Amino acid sequence: MRTEDLHSLTGAYALHALPDDERIAFERHLPHCGPCEQESLELAAAAARLGLATAVTPGPALKDRVLQRITTVRQVSPGGGTAERARRVVPRGRGLARWTLAACVAAAAGLGGTTVWQYQRAEDAGERAARAEQRAGTLAGVLAAPDAxxxxxxxxxxxxxxxxxxxxxxxxxxxxxxxxxxxxxxxxxxxxxxxxxxxxxxxxxxxxxxxxxxxxxxxxxxxxxxxxxxxxxxxxxxxxxxxxxxxxxx
CATH class of the missing domain: 2.60.40 (Immunoglobulin-like)
Incomplete structure (x- = not known):
């Protein structure tokens, strides 16, 4: 690959979008090209700031609905882990609640990248959710601050x-x-x-x-x-x- 071509790969490299062969070639080029190294660092930082600054915290209504439904979803008993058994023990209409809970857990994990809900009781989950929302909001506020x-x-x-x-x-x-x-x-x-x-x-x-x-x-x-x-x-x-x-x- 020509050096002229390598200079054009800084953006794709910062976004982890290069195929392995081009990534390896570009990483060999980086130590010998100060402008490419600096531009890659700046683009990676900008991409991280833009992505995290647009994170959306689930609204209180969604959280309240999920926490209320946690107490109504029955769990499969030990030894009864087959799909057929799961369909029998979960009352009809409860599947939506389980999908809603899974989606909310996934969203919480993405806010800040560091919090995972481990539900034992609805009250405990509520406290974890509140802390995660507060932390994610503060983090996004710093990234989006006009004086950052x-x-x-x-x-x-x-x-x-x-x-x-x-x-x-x-x-x-x-x-x-x-x-x-x-x-x-x-x-x-x-x-x-x-x-x-x-x-x-x-x-x-x-x-x-x-x-x-x-x-x-x-x-x-x-x-x-x-x-x-x-x-x-x-x-x-x-x-x-x-x-x-x-x-x-x-």
């Missing part, structure tokens, strides 16, 4: 990270792409750098290579952001050297 500023950097092992900060919202979002999974029993932890003092800003989900993380706590004048590898559950203070450090967007 971003900074993108290449991390280790070919990963990229984009830090988005809104002074008006006093919150920050970290977008990760291509992050390798942390070692077994470890997790990536985000930190605000308060001019030399590290303040925990939450954990990244270990099993996701690309994700959007609403950083915990206010920005509150922090000078930058760091990422460390910590034991599962996180640490009160960093226990390892940062694998990445990023200054706040100008």
């Amino acid at each position: 500023e971003s900074r993108t950097a290449r991390l280790a092992d070919g990963a990229t990270g984009t830090l988005i900060v809104s002074e008006r919202e006093d919150r920050a979002v970290f977008l990760a792409s291509g992050m390798p999974e942390p070692p077994q029993g470890k997790v990536y932890q985000l930190w605000f750098d308060d001019h030399g003092t590290m303040r925990s800003a939450g954990l990244m989900e270990p099993g996701r290579t690309s994700q959007a993380v609403l950083m915990e706590g206010a920005v509150d004048g922090a000078a930058g952001v760091g990422i460390t590898v910590e034991p599962a559950g996180g640490s009160e203070q960093p226990t390892s050297a940062p694998i990445a450090l990023m200054n706040m967007p100008a």
Whole structure:
């Protein structure tokens, strides 16, 4: 493939839309072409912002309807897992409720990429749903804020990270792409750098290579952001050297 052709692939690469042979050729080209590398990073960050900013939170009416129907849907008893058995134990007309519940769970998982409803009781599901909606709304608010500023950097092992900060919202979002999974029993932890003092800003989900993380706590004048590898559950203070450090967007 000619170099002229490779220069035209930045947009498709940022959207993960290249076939394997072109992706491999482009990734070999990237380390030797600064403009292509920078343009790919900026396009990937822009695509993530646009996609997450248009996320739609299910309305209260849908949530209330789903939670009310949870208590009326019978479950298949152990040992009776055949399709025929399931059709017999579920009263006629209840199938719609089950599809509605599945759709709502899928929608909740897509808002922020990090929350999964695990229904044990309707009350517990309601609390989880409320937290997920609030978090998704805050995340979208930061991404869509008119004063939002971003900074993108290449991390280790070919990963990229984009830090988005809104002074008006006093919150920050970290977008990760291509992050390798942390070692077994470890997790990536985000930190605000308060001019030399590290303040925990939450954990990244270990099993996701690309994700959007609403950083915990206010920005509150922090000078930058760091990422460390910590034991599962996180640490009160960093226990390892940062694998990445990023200054706040100008």
